[in-house]
Amino acid sequence: MSDADRPAGVAERPTPDRETVDRPPTLVSAAIAVGAALLAAGFTGAHTGVAGQIGVAGVALVGYGLFAGEYRWIDYGTVALVCSVVVVGAVGAGPRVTVPAALCAVLAWDTGGYAVRLGRELGRESETARAELVHAGLTLAVGTTAVLVAAGGYLLVTGAAPTLAVLLLFCGALALLLAVSERPEDGRRRLRP
Amino acid sequence: MAGDVSTGAGNSTGAGNSTGASDATDAGDSTGVADAGPPDADRGWPASWVDPVAGGVVERERTLGRAPDGAAAAGEGRRDGAVVDDYRTGHWRGVSAVAFFVCGFGLVLRQPGLVVAGVLGVVYAGYAGSARPPRTTDGEGESVLELRREVDDSTPNPGEEVGVRTTVVNAGTDPLTDVRMVDGVPEGMDVVEGSPRLATALRAGEAATVEYRVAVPRGDHEWGPAHVVVADPSASVERETTVGTATSVRAVPPALSTDELPLQDLTTPYTGRIPTEAGGDGVEFHATREYRPGDPLRRIDWYRRAKTGELGTLEFREERAGTVVVLVDARKASYLAPAPGARHAVARSVDAALQSFDTLLDTGDRAGIAVFGRGGAWLPPGAGDDHHARGRELLTTHPAVSAVPPEEGAYEGLLPDRRATLRGERIDQVAGRLPDDAQVIVFSPCCDDYVARTVRRLDAYGHAVTLVSPDPTTDRGPGERLARLERRDRLAALRRAGIRVLDWPDGEAFATTLERARARWSG
Numbered sequence: 001m002s003d004a005d006r007p008a009g010v011a012e013r014p015t016p017d018r019e020t021v022d023r024p025p026t027l028v029s030a031a032i033a034v035g036a037a038l039l040a041a042g043f044t045g046a047h048t049g050v051a052g053q054i055g056v057a058g059v060a061l062v063g064y065g066l067f068a069g070e071y072r073w074i075d076y077g078t079v080a081l082v083c084s085v086v087v088v089g090a091v092g093a094g095p096r097v098t099v100p101a102a103l104c105a106v107l108a109w110d111t112g113g114y115a116v117r118l119g120r121e122l123g124r125e126s127e128t129a130r131a132e133l134v135h136a137g138l139t140l141a142v143g144t145t146a147v148l149v150a151a152g153g154y155l156l157v158t159g160a161a162p163t164l165a166v167l168l169l170f171c172g173a174l175a176l177l178l179a180v181s182e183r184p185e186d187g188r189r190r191l192r193p
Numbered sequence: 194m195a196g197d198v199s200t201g202a203g204n205s206t207g208a209g210n211s212t213g214a215s216d217a218t219d220a221g222d223s224t225g226v227a228d229a230g231p232p233d234a235d236r237g238w239p240a241s242w243v244d245p246v247a248g249g250v251v252e253r254e255r256t257l258g259r260a261p262d263g264a265a266a267a268g269e270g271r272r273d274g275a276v277v278d279d280y281r282t283g284h285w286r287g288v289s290a291v292a293f294f295v296c297g298f299g300l301v302l303r304q305p306g307l308v309v310a311g312v313l314g315v316v317y318a319g320y321a322g323s324a325r326p327p328r329t330t331d332g333e334g335e336s337v338l339e340l341r342r343e344v345d346d347s348t349p350n351p352g353e354e355v356g357v358r359t360t361v362v363n364a365g366t367d368p369l370t371d372v373r374m375v376d377g378v379p380e381g382m383d384v385v386e387g388s389p390r391l392a393t394a395l396r397a398g399e400a401a402t403v404e405y406r407v408a409v410p411r412g413d414h415e416w417g418p419a420h421v422v423v424a425d426p427s428a429s430v431e432r433e434t435t436v437g438t439a440t441s442v443r444a445v446p447p448a449l450s451t452d453e454l455p456l457q458d459l460t461t462p463y464t465g466r467i468p469t470e471a472g473g474d475g476v477e478f479h480a481t482r483e484y485r486p487g488d489p490l491r492r493i494d495w496y497r498r499a500k501t502g503e504l505g506t507l508e509f510r511e512e513r514a515g516t517v518v519v520l521v522d523a524r525k526a527s528y529l530a531p532a533p534g535a536r537h538a539v540a541r542s543v544d545a546a547l548q549s550f551d552t553l554l555d556t557g558d559r560a561g562i563a564v565f566g567r568g569g570a571w572l573p574p575g576a577g578d579d580h581h582a583r584g585r586e587l588l589t590t591h592p593a594v595s596a597v598p599p600e601e602g603a604y605e606g607l608l609p610d611r612r613a614t615l616r617g618e619r620i621d622q623v624a625g626r627l628p629d630d631a632q633v634i635v636f637s638p639c640c641d642d643y644v645a646r647t648v649r650r651l652d653a654y655g656h657a658v659t660l661v662s663p664d665p666t667t668d669r670g671p672g673e674r675l676a677r678l679e680r681r682d683r684l685a686a687l688r689r690a691g692i693r694v695l696d697w698p699d700g701e702a703f704a705t706t707l708e709r710a711r712a713r714w715s716g
Contacts, residue, residue: 026392075287082291086298089307102295102310106288106317113284114428121422122373122390127403131392134370138426139317146316150309166305173296173308173315177289 023069024124028132029115030066033074033108037062037081040104044084047093055084058105062112069119074112081105099150103143110139273418274329274336277433284429285321288314324425326432327369337365338372340419342440351411351444351544352536354385359419360402361436363395370394371424374403377417377437381596382407409444411544413590416440445589446544456515456558456632456657477510516559516574516630519546520623521594522637522644523566525605528598529638529665531699538638540596541663545703546636547588554581561631563623565647566603567593574628620647624654632657638665640676645683652692659693660684661703 037059045052058080065073082105089098114135118128150169292314299307329337338361345356359376363369376389387405395401418437424430481494484504494505523539530537546562553560554576561574562584570593572584588594604612627633633651637644639662652658662684666677684694693714697706 079291082295085310086295086307089295089299089304089310090302092304093306095306095309098306098310099313102313106313110284110428117282117284117428118373118392122375122392123388126388126390126392128392130394130401131371131373134394135426135428138370142316142320142427143313146313150312150316166300166303166308169308169312170296170300173292173312176315176319177293 023119025066025069025112025115025119026122026124026128026132027115028129029111029118029136032132032136033066033112033115034059034063036104036111037077037108040081040101040108041084043097043101043104044088044093047088047097048091051084051087051091054080054087055101058084062108066112066115069116071113071116074109074116077112078105078109081108095150099147103140103147106143107136107139111136272334272336273340273436274334274338274434276326276329277435279326279430279432282424282429282431285317285427288321289318292318321427321429324427324430326430327423327425328365328367329421329423329432329434331365336434336436337363337367337369338421338423338434338436339364340436340438342376342416342438344440344442347442349409349442349444351446352408353444354406354408355442356404356406357389357440358402358404359389360400361391361395361419361421362400363397366397368394368396369423370426371428372401373422373424374436375420376403376405377419377435378407379414379416381410381412382414409442410596411444411446411540411589412596413443414441443589445585446547456517479508479510481505481507514558515553515632516561516628517549517553517632517634518561518563518574518627519550519553520563520633520635520647521546521565521588522635523564523594524643525566525599525602526641526643527566527638529640531665531667535699537596537598538640538663538665539594539598541697541703542636542638542661543588543594545661545663545697546634547585548703549634550584550588551581554584560584562587563626564591564593565619565623565644567595567599568603569593569619571623571626573626574631616643620650623647624651624656627651627654627656629655632659634659634661636661636663638663638680639683640665640680642683645687648687648692649690652690659695660687661695661697663697664699 037055041052041055041059044055058077061073061077061080063077065071065075065077082102085098085101085105088101111132114132118132122128292311294311295314296308296311299305299309299311331337341360341362343358343360346353349355357376359374361372361374363372371392372395373392374390378384378389385406385408387403389403389405391401391403393401416438418435420433421436422431422433424432481497482505484493484506488506492507492509494507497503497505521539521542523543527542528537528539550560550562557576559574559576560580562570562572564570564587570587570591572580572587604615607615633656635644635648635651635658637660639645639660644660648658648660662680664680666680667673668677684696688694693710695706695710697703
């Protein structure tokens with residue numbers, strides 16, 4: 001499938017496959033993704049310089065992924081953004097830095113992937129703005145709610161026993177994770193109707 | 194750029210089929226439903242989502258998208274809103290792993306900031322993991338989505354642009370946060386403005402509209418059901434379905450204005466419009482003769498009676514009707530166009546034939562239709578409204594005059610001898626069906642010898658033959674120039690043999706060419 005497999009000298013014929021892959025991502029989601037990635041890099045960069053540099057690399061990768069219309073590079077960029085969050089967290093930044101940064105990183109990943117998806121399915125010239133805005137808004141709303149609940153609980157408990165609170169949170173997270181993890185039913189990830 | 198397919202440029206259908214075949218194997222084993230059959234070649238609708246604009250196949254990466262179409266060939270049977278496929282998109286895949294990593298890291302380092310950030314990831318994993326496909330049917334199995342489609346003009350002229358408004362309505366009680374729709378634009382139609390695709394969110398009772406313009410080629414066209422994908426708010430589960438509404442347009446070339454079609458002198462005994470050498474009833478003065486008992490009183494030459502006292506009778510030039518068979522050459526070898534994407538000779542031939550057929554019937558002549566290619570078609574000469582409708586139907590929608598060239602020639606794959614015999618028999622078959630007094634108007638680009646042979650044979654059988662030849666040749670390269678010279682030579686030879694030949698240049702209206710020829714032939 002890759003270009004390298006093609007024997008030298010064979011003329012490149014545009015196939016429908018290439019045509020669809022070449023369809024660029026939709027603009028609204030792409031803009032939101034880049035903006036969110038920049039914000040994430042900004043949050044971490046404001047705290048620690050190194051994290052900011054990793055974050056900027058993440059922004060660049062997300063941007064390239066959106067330019068090329070490939071999920072892969074958006075994934076890499078998000079990993080870089082998460083790394084920058086981990087770095088600031090590791091050097092002691094509190095939830096006030098890590099949580100907004102993580103939220104922005106997730107938003108960048110989600111809207112970036114959505115932009116590529118809609119671009120491939122419908123193309124850039126179609127009217128897609130409303131679906132994109134609703135999608136990004138819902139993602140943001142879910143994240144904000146989660147942050148508010150988590151931060152509230154955290155602040156309530158921190159006063160007394162911070163270590164216990166952290167442990168509780170972690171156990172809760174693990175339990176939730178196990179509860180919702182996807183069970184591949186037939187290796188094809190199909191849903192039962 | 195009317196969207197007709199020129200030789201060798203069958204981009205959309207051909208390419209779509211080839212990829213469709215590979216997709217079918219991929220999708221087939223995942224579903225176990227008998228949808229992986231060979232794509233219906235006639236409809237050119239492969240087993241995957243064909244985009245009506247780009248003509249490409251929309252790739253369902255990370256999903257198991259089963260083609261919405263499988264059944265699109267038999268699409269009428271499926272109910273609106275019925276689930277074609279549900280699938281996970283994998284949109285949030287990996288978020289739980291990252292959440293776990295961040296949480297664990299935070300725990301090891303005893304950093305609450307990281308743990309809380311990890312919890313955020315877990316919440317998103319829950320958001321995606323708990324997603325269920327939105328319902329597209331209500332309790333009674335009625336579709337939640339409804340489609341309305343309006344077409345500006347349902348009977349445009351061929352090649353004309355028509356505006357289409359397609360509205361999708363959420364008639365259910367729940368909001369749909371992610372509705373993606375691709376309208377089922379008919380095959381062979383080009384979207385020239387706007388886009389038939391849409392992604393939107395619809396509250397209960399809300400509607401969204403796409404507007405686009407299509408160039409309509411000749412023939413009957415029917416919109417297929419719109420392909421709709423509804424996704425849950427997190428976009429991690431999608432449900433694919435179709436929603437249809439009957440919409441069709443019919444593009445038929447307009448008739449030439451009456452009397453424009455010059456016919457030769459071979460006529461029927463019926464009164465019509467072709468002036469003959471015979472005297473009788475009519476308008477134009479022809480001769481006078483001796484009075485015979487029974488001659489009508491109003492045709493008595495009263496001047497002569499006054500001058501000489503003898504009775505004489507005026508004779509007028511009789512006008513009679515002709516029987517004309519319109520023969521369209523739609524063999525594979527005639528699907529020739531001056532450039533890829535330009536109108537090919539068969540499309541021009543068929544349009545002109547249709548105009549001629551209309552005109553002939555309007556002027557009281559009897560007209561029939563014969564087609565060469567793809568098994569052929571035959572409508573015996575006749576008159577009347579029923580006949581008119583049948584003829585129009587044939588030339589508009591019969592598969593033998595399709596705007597898309599056949600996959601292979603009628604006698605391809607046979608031994609040369611056998612082919613020659615069959616081709617000869619085909620001419621005799623048409624000749625045998627023609628009434629003795631029928632004139633023939635042949636529409637052919639005349640880029641091989643077969644039609645020239647046909648024309649000579651028909652001429653030899655005593656039919657008056659007119660050859661209308663749409664010119665598909667160019668002078669862009671030496672090969673093209675040679676083909677052009679050969680064609681001219683062929684036409685000149687036919688003219689020398691006394692056959693009327695109308696060379697119809699590309700880009701000129703048929704009526705214009707006809708007018709020029711009429712001036713020449715009337716002399």
